[in-house]
Amino acid sequence: VGSPSARFAEDALRMFRACRFVAQLGFVPEAGILPAIKAEALRVKGLSLFRVKTELHKLLMAPYAGRGMDLMVQSGLAGMPCRIKKEGNYESVPILPELLDLVGVPQNPRFHPFDVWGHIWHALNHSDGSLTLGWAILLHDVGKGREGVRGIRPDGMPSDHGHDKVGKAMAEGILRRLGESEDLVNRVAFLVGNHMHFGPSRFLPDAALWRWLRKEARSGTFRRTKDLQEAFRELGNLCLADMAATTASAESQALARHFANQLFRMAGAMPVHTADLAISGRDLIAAGIPQKVLKRLLPLLLSRVQDRSLSNTSEVLQRAAAIWWEKEKGKGHYPHTSA
Known part of the structure; x- marks a missing residue:
């Protein structure tokens, strides 16, 4: 007015x-x-x-x-x-002065129709409306063009190898400076730090994907399976928004969307905490296993499910627990077996 x-x-x-x-x-x-x-x-x-x-x-x-x-x-x-x-x-x-550094920074035209800042803001228009993903898209390429990151390929085109690691550290610093919560800082850092892992992972066998999920489950970053799965849902959405602001074909984007859904389902099957197992301490006690051994037994079961050597079903875990307990008794470590 x-x-x-x-x-x-x-x-x-x-x-x-x-x-x-x-x-x-x-x-x-x-x-x-x-x-x-x-x-x-x-x-x-x-x-x-x-x-x-x-x-x-x-x-x-x-x-x-x-x-x-x-x-x-x-x-x-x-x-x-x-x-x-x-x-x-x-x-x-x-x-957010770091964003001004990205204006006019060129990228390889084979993959990018925009400079770094143009790519980011176009990708941001494909967010899902959540604050976490908004921050992740905004900061996913903040490490590009920096000293020690920007390089030139043999064909003369620019490259930014390692920008994901540098960007992760920068994102943490930016968000803490702005007083964001530690949960938000940690999740955005995970997304920025892993966004370059998504694309190549599309061509890996399932065994390699399970190893990635197991590594993250054991990293201490996530409390429960639902947190891990939500993080991988956000990672898929970040990478789809990223692709939407590149020269990627509609077919490539559709394949990436299918892979994102696959990774989301797999993350939902990777237990992070013993509480994610299909059997509880109470179930094991009811089956005759003493309470005093549960602190050893439950983490062992968790590790074996994470390793994919056991399926996360009540029947399988009950049987594995019984076998383990019989072996422990046979070693003579637990002469008194009452719960």
Whole structure:
């Protein structure tokens, strides 16, 4: 209403709201909006991190999140600091200056029709509306073009070997700087760190996929099978959004979607905790196995199911437990066998 610069001068948060409205509604901003934001962007330094992050979250969960985030980057808002009050003093908090480094960074045209930033914001338009996936897409290629990562292939094309590992560390730093929860930080770090593993894994035998899932199940990152499965669902969605902003054919994207569903199903069959087993300590006690040995027995059963040497069914685990207990008694380690 009236002069954009006057409205932004009244409340600097309106500049972030402009970006959020673009993300939610898919509108192209009026011609005077972008120059007005550029002219007033320094006012952002007086905003609280809480207010900025509230708008940022809404933007990342919006259907046209890529368009809104592109306005944040092109206007310079992403490179501005806001502030947080700690122990009575204000501290400056950079918002997302790392994104500005990605503008104009070239990629191999064989696979990418956009520069690094163009690829990211186009991929972000294919998010599923969750905050976790929004952050993961936004940061999945943040390590590209960096010193020690950017290289040149023998054919003269650019490459970014290792950008997933560098990006994982950068994502952790960015999200902690912005005060995101540790659960969100850890999940986004997992997604950014594994997004390059998805594509090659499509051509691996099932045994190799089970080894990957087992490694993650034993990593300590996940509490239960449902957490592991949710992480792999998000990983599949991240990689599908990633492919949608490349030169990948519709056929390749369909095959990737099929693989994502397969990996999701397999993750649902990989136990992470003994509570994910089809048998409980109470079941084993009822079968005559003493309670005092369960701390040894249940982790052994879990490990064997993770190794795929036992299926996760009550009947199979009951039989394996009985055999193990008979062997233990035979060794003479447990002369008193009452529960």
